[in-house]
Amino acid sequence: MSLDSPERSDSSHQFEENQITNKNPLRDVDYFPPLRKAIPLGIQHVLAMFVSNAAVPLIIAGTAGLSGADTVFLVQMAMFVAGIATLVQTLGIGPLGARLPIVMGTSFGFVPVMIPIAANQGLPAVFGGALIGGLAMAVVGLCYRRLSVFFPPVVSGTFVLLIGILLLPVGFAYVGGGVGAEDFGSPHHLLLAALVFVVTVAFHQFCRGFLSEAAVLIGILVGCVAAAPMGLLDFSRVAEAGWFQLPIPFEIGLAFDPAAILAITLMAVVTCAESIGDISGTAIGGAEREPTARELSGGVMADGLSSSFAALFGAFPQISFSQNVGLVALTGVASRFVVALGGGFLVLAGLVPKLGALVSAIPAAALGGAVIIMFGMIASAGVKMLSHARFNKRNMLIVGVSLALAIGLPAQSGLYQGAPQQIGVLLESGLIPGALASIMLNLVLPRADDDPATTGPAEP
Template identity: 70%
Template sequence: MTTASEPVQETPPRVRSTHDVNAMPPLRRAIPLGIQHVLAMFVSNVTVPIIIAGAAGLSEAQTTLMIQAAMFVAGIATLIQSLGLGPIGARLPIVMGTSFGFVPVLIPIAVGMGVPTALGAALCGGVAMALVGLFLPYVRFLFPPVVTGTFVIMIGTLLMPVGFAYIGGGFGAEDFGALHHWLLAALVLVVTIGLHQFGRGIWSEMSPLVGLVTGFVVALLFGYVDFSSLQSAAWFSLPVPFAIGVEFHLAAILPVVLLAIVTCAESIGDIVGTTVGGANREPTPKELSGGVMADGLASVFAAIFNAYPQISFSQNVGIVALTGVISRFVVAIGGGFLVIAGLLPKLGAIISGIPNSVLGGAVVIMFGMIASAGIKMLSGIEFNKRNMLIMAMSLATALGLPAQEGLYAGLPDNLTAIVDSGLIPGALIAIVLNLILPQHDRAMRDSV
């Protein structure tokens, strides 16, 4: 009981809540919530280095190194994005990870020019992203929903052939298309779809990871898992900068820089999704600019430490919207766990031993979900003649160019690198058409 002479000790409101961006909840709640974010993004984060390493023919040791780097860099990037570093970082509960969006462009670069060239181009792309973040108020008009949604659809659809190549056993597999590859991939698909649709809470959110682990265990029982690199991998090691190397070639830099600029639209969408879904408000200009700058500088850091470009992970934005847990310190704890995982090479060696067909069963769903997310982004726009034309020309270009081998064989090398994947010209067409097609012409507003 208090008296009039005794000051009342008031507890700051919601300081221990998970529904406040700046709140630090009790560790007994924060740690499991942070681990949940890590589990939701873990498979996607390590898949990119596995796919590119497989296409480029890297050794098991090099693949393990790049998996380790992907975990370490994602953890550091998440800490910077959530906690902030000066003007860098949104200071929001945003989980960072290796971007799938660069895979269609980086694979031909890694195969034709080498992985060091791909990393050099990625470093330059990171610089471009950071500059976009710095000047974001002046360039945001380039990325309306009709552009960003179409761009995300293109990413998902262009990744589909890669996913099905892994279902068949992976690039260059001697037993490509063998029955056991199909059966393992089907098992992963069934488990993942079942948990995603009928599981509750964390089981639904972890469905890709559980499906992958199930396929891995079955493959292990039947002798399809290769642990050849596990014995030689150390228990603990610090990531070494430039272990793979970095090389700079203009033909590789141009397409990656263009893609990096367009990819900023995806970052903007994730930041908006985080604040609207978790805090029921629009992000501030400082949050948007700091978030995109963090993506860019994290991508530069990633290239130095043998990893690929970093970006906010949409599935974790979905977790924030679903749970309402918007404490940035919860996500920072998850980032800390990723850093620790990146210091354990044996964990990377185990992951590199996952059979390609098991991985394929998981990534096909992920790639489909990426395309579905793009369709969802388009749901808020008006499907008039103008917007339909933008989508039609962009998708036709992005999907048609890669389908016809030799179509652009007469182009200079620099242009060939830009059009090779189809993603860059498709994205550029979306941006240019959005700028030049009239928005207020009555004829263009007529629904089709």
């Protein structure tokens, strides 16, 4: 369907969505389950992303040599901003927000770029670059209908597939006890992760109703109970944390360094591909339909302006969290109001440090047993998206080259050791070279006679 008639496209998607949700209300993004179900399902989303959301400020704070109090402040702001961004993304404000079950959080994709900036120019330069980079993302979202030629199904499906594949090593790092753990890979970590994995799969596949929908939450709770006698539950941070603290804008400050702005803005524009992939994965995995152009445009705009808002409050760029895309696909609960409740919990966690400290006490291995399932579901959602593209030799080459670059380059960093640092960190991410390759090949390779020039999300 041509993008020259977006209203027609959106109405057809709405008709398809209505057909699906008449069969299963849980697949309806506008369905509001009873609170007794919605609240724990929302908390389940928070548990899936909480540690990852806190990891980025911890890494950057260590690089910048911040004090303990400043580090706690960065973690607190990461929670508060993620909650606000999630509310905007799920509930919407005017044209902003996809109005889909999308959990927002601190992007790992920016970490390789932000580390050298934080070490050399300081955190204010990071936040100044993030402010400008967020505005650049918002412009991409605003112009999405014109730019959608860059993101047909073969490209967006490849993005989602790459996201799932590249996140799997992160998930297995959790399984081993977390990166940097002194006893990484110890049997107790592996057994705990295996327990959570088995419980999650068992409840998801062999139970019905709420027990199936909350499989990840149940798996993590069982893991926490099992971790207690192992001595893996540490509540010392809860005792040390305060009860209430308001967010403080400009606490860290802003500085506009040209090199920092260029590096972070480039990353922000490329990250739009990840955002589009996550939005598409959420719509397909949760609502069992393709996203509309309005959802994609509003979602990317919300990502960008949320990142600029985050910079003002001492938080890092925001992006839809891929593990929660997997959680939506895994549970089959596509209600945006469930995720909005999770966003409210994140705001509360940002205002009440003790609450955030309590959630962060979950052992890494317990989370690992659940997230490897979610990340695998993201990759399978990418395969499902690719099924809407014809697998002729042209499209197979696009997918194959993108996979080769995204997986091969990070594994052999010696190939680009002589490159400038900013180029090196872009190549090391894997996702950026893979995404750029799929976009460029889609533009330059000739189309086959049986391959229509689809310029937007394909219709199933």
